[in-house]
Amino acid sequence: MAQVSLEGIRKVYPNGFQAVQTTSFTIQDGEFVVLVGPSGCGKSTLLRMIAGLEEITEGELKIGDRVVNDVDPADRDIAMVFQNYALYPHMTVRKNIGYGLKNRGTPASEIAAKVEDAARMLNLTEYLDRKPAQLSGGQRQRVAMGRAVVRDPALFLFDEPLSNLDAKLRNQMRIEIKALQRRLGTTAVYVTHDQVEAMTMADRIIVLNAGRIEQIGTPSEIYHNPASTFVASFMGAPPMNLIRAEVDQKQVKINGYDALMVASEAFSGPITMGIRPEDVELDAQGQVKFHVDILEELGAHRLLHGRIDDQPFSVMIGKEDTAHTGETRIKLKPEALRLFDKDTGLRL
Amino acid sequence: MKRAGFDNIWLPVALLLPQLMIIAIFFYWPAGWALQSSFYLQDPFGFGSTFVGGENYTSLVGNDQYKRVAGFTIIYSVLVTFFSLAIALLLAVKADKVIRGAKTYRTLLMWVYAIAPPVAGFMGILFFDQSTGPLTKFFQMFGWDFKLGVDYNATATAMVIVAVWKQIPVNFIFFLSGLQSIPRSVREATMIDNRSATGRFWQVTFPLLAPTAFFLLIINITYALFDTFGIIDALMKGEPGNNPMTLVYKVYLDGFRGNDLGGSSAQSVILMVLVLLLTVFQFRLVERRIHYT
Numbered sequence: 001m002a003q004v005s006l007e008g009i010r011k012v013y014p015n016g017f018q019a020v021q022t023t024s025f026t027i028q029d030g031e032f033v034v035l036v037g038p039s040g041c042g043k044s045t046l047l048r049m050i051a052g053l054e055e056i057t058e059g060e061l062k063i064g065d066r067v068v069n070d071v072d073p074a075d076r077d078i079a080m081v082f083q084n085y086a087l088y089p090h091m092t093v094r095k096n097i098g099y100g101l102k103n104r105g106t107p108a109s110e111i112a113a114k115v116e117d118a119a120r121m122l123n124l125t126e127y128l129d130r131k132p133a134q135l136s137g138g139q140r141q142r143v144a145m146g147r148a149v150v151r152d153p154a155l156f157l158f159d160e161p162l163s164n165l166d167a168k169l170r171n172q173m174r175i176e177i178k179a180l181q182r183r184l185g186t187t188a189v190y191v192t193h194d195q196v197e198a199m200t201m202a203d204r205i206i207v208l209n210a211g212r213i214e215q216i217g218t219p220s221e222i223y224h225n226p227a228s229t230f231v232a233s234f235m236g237a238p239p240m241n242l243i244r245a246e247v248d249q250k251q252v253k254i255n256g257y258d259a260l261m262v263a264s265e266a267f268s269g270p271i272t273m274g275i276r277p278e279d280v281e282l283d284a285q286g287q288v289k290f291h292v293d294i295l296e297e298l299g300a301h302r303l304l305h306g307r308i309d310d311q312p313f314s315v316m317i318g319k320e321d322t323a324h325t326g327e328t329r330i331k332l333k334p335e336a337l338r339l340f341d342k343d344t345g346l347r348l
Numbered sequence: 349m350k351r352a353g354f355d356n357i358w359l360p361v362a363l364l365l366p367q368l369m370i371i372a373i374f375f376y377w378p379a380g381w382a383l384q385s386s387f388y389l390q391d392p393f394g395f396g397s398t399f400v401g402g403e404n405y406t407s408l409v410g411n412d413q414y415k416r417v418a419g420f421t422i423i424y425s426v427l428v429t430f431f432s433l434a435i436a437l438l439l440a441v442k443a444d445k446v447i448r449g450a451k452t453y454r455t456l457l458m459w460v461y462a463i464a465p466p467v468a469g470f471m472g473i474l475f476f477d478q479s480t481g482p483l484t485k486f487f488q489m490f491g492w493d494f495k496l497g498v499d500y501n502a503t504a505t506a507m508v509i510v511a512v513w514k515q516i517p518v519n520f521i522f523f524l525s526g527l528q529s530i531p532r533s534v535r536e537a538t539m540i541d542n543r544s545a546t547g548r549f550w551q552v553t554f555p556l557l558a559p560t561a562f563f564l565l566i567i568n569i570t571y572a573l574f575d576t577f578g579i580i581d582a583l584m585k586g587e588p589g590n591n592p593m594t595l596v597y598k599v600y601l602d603g604f605r606g607n608d609l610g611g612s613s614a615q616s617v618i619l620m621v622l623v624l625l626l627t628v629f630q631f632r633l634v635e636r637r638i639h640y641t
Contacts, residue, residue, distance in 0.1 A: 089534075
């Protein structure tokens with residue numbers, strides 16, 4: 001168990017490509033941190049630097065009280081779960097799980113006991129003598145988990161571990177991984193491009209974009225108070241609506257409509273306004289006209305996709321609410337409006 | 349799995365025919381003739397032949413020269429197979445780590461492959477030349493008066509070195525592609541699981557390379573036994589005298605230089621049986637222990 005701290009970490013590849021810009025953050029002991037972002041945002045590079053699989057160009061990485069920049073991956077007291085499981089195909093499940101312990105000189109009897117324990121915890125007992133090729137995707141992922149758990153490391157690293165699984169299994173494994181981490185209390189860093197995984201699993205989310213941290217916060221902070229239009233549109237499905245608006249004498253307006261909200265900021269001029277689809281209501285007396293193009297039935301609720309003037313906009317309504325395509329009016333909850341700089345996309 | 353079938357029996361036959369004809373003309377037919385003539389004593393000047401039963405075989409059993417050649421063939425094959433596999437594996441492991449200039453490096457290592465065995469043998473002669481050969485001088489530095497074609501051990505050493513040198517590129521390219529087909533994440537997982545690079549190699553990389561290695565083992569034994577003929581012929585400079593030779597070379601020597609076609613045929617039949625046994629042995633015993641993913 002350990003705290004992990006990154007101090008001015010930066011990664012530049014030999015070809016000059018800067019994968020991670022100067023980055024600093026600290027992960028608390030026992031915390032589950034999710035690095036999320038689109039592909040190529042540097043999240044995997046960051047994780048691989050923590051693992052020691054990628055060299056750190058600049059900065060200082062600490063696991064616990066130890067600077068580990070030049071420490072061999074095997075000596076960092078970490079365990080990693082890979083996207084394609086990375087099991088040893090020629091070894092049985094038992095040997096796969098015990099391999100790391102064996103190389104650390106653990107006595108055979110102790111290895112056997114620990115492997116049995118891990119297998120029981122992950123429901124793998126009956127598969128211990130099988131080879132990975134004889135297992136299903138979910139079982140292989142469990143073996144990879146077992147390999148990580150059995151070593152009782154200071155830090156778990158997950159590199160998109162669920163992206164090769166089908167949707168149903170993914171939901172199940174998500175809960176299992178989270179529960180396991182809670183139970184063991186081991187610090188964990190989890191990389192994913194799936195914002196649902198990030199939201200559901202994380203104690204804290206770090207949103208990355210183009211090698212830079214966009215925002216660090218709890219899932220709720222990230223969801224409700226995105227620091228930029230990037231975060232607003234990346235997190236949440238459907239994403240936050242972002243439309244052109246303007247602030248005039250502290251009044252926020254969408255072209256030609258009444259004031260929606262009083263802006264506290266001393267600012268005037270064009271801005272980007274954001275609102276989550278669930279913070280919009282259909283209301284015949286609403287001040288904004290909304291044209292519905294498509295009705296998306298999701299069971300628990302429905303999504304209306306359409307336009308405000310020429311700008312794309314989505315509204316989420318409950319399953320009891322009636323709706324139809326065509327013209328309607330909506331009401332935006334004033335307290336749910338978020339204002340962003342029109343050019344930089346940063347929160348105002 | 350769905351099996352593809354042919355409606356017409358003649359189409360598959362027609363498709364197989366060229367291959368079957370090649371095998372028949374270049375293997376079964378000569379093999380049949382070899383088998384037949386191994387039971388006859390041929391007149392050296394072509395005036396007919398006498399049936400002698402198994403005499404050509406029995407005379408080989410007590411033949412000291414044949415035993416010596418067989419012994420050398422075994423040692424030679426083991427050495428050539430072992431060193432060409434081991435050196436190629438070492439080079440492949442090193443090449444696999446090279447990122448910059450990898451292509452040039454690989455091409456340089458591959459060049460030797462394009463050299464025909466007799467040419468390789470001829471280059472060996474230059475390298476081991478009595479007065480100017482750089483390798484002769486190298487051995488002389490260690491006090492070994494290297495005499496190619498005169499000294500039995502010297503010739504044998506030269507044969508092994510040239511044969512190994514010639515075979516390394518093929519093995520290298522197979523090992524390298526084998527190494528590169530091991531998923532990166534598996535190697536990374538071992539880096540986290542095991543501190544020792546040697547341990548990682550023998551416990552994970554090598555077992556995953558085993559199918560490639562097994563295939564190359566068969567190829568290399570066959571190469572050492574049969575395909576080194578050109579190298580041996582060139583290095584011997586047509587003077588078998590006291591020089592070492594392999595069983596295949598002896599077949600040629602007895603048959604075409606000694607005009608003993610019957611004895612030569614008997615030897616080649618023995619070789620055929622040997623290859624058959626070797627193949628069965630390899631597939632039965634070795635392949636069972638290999639993991640294919």
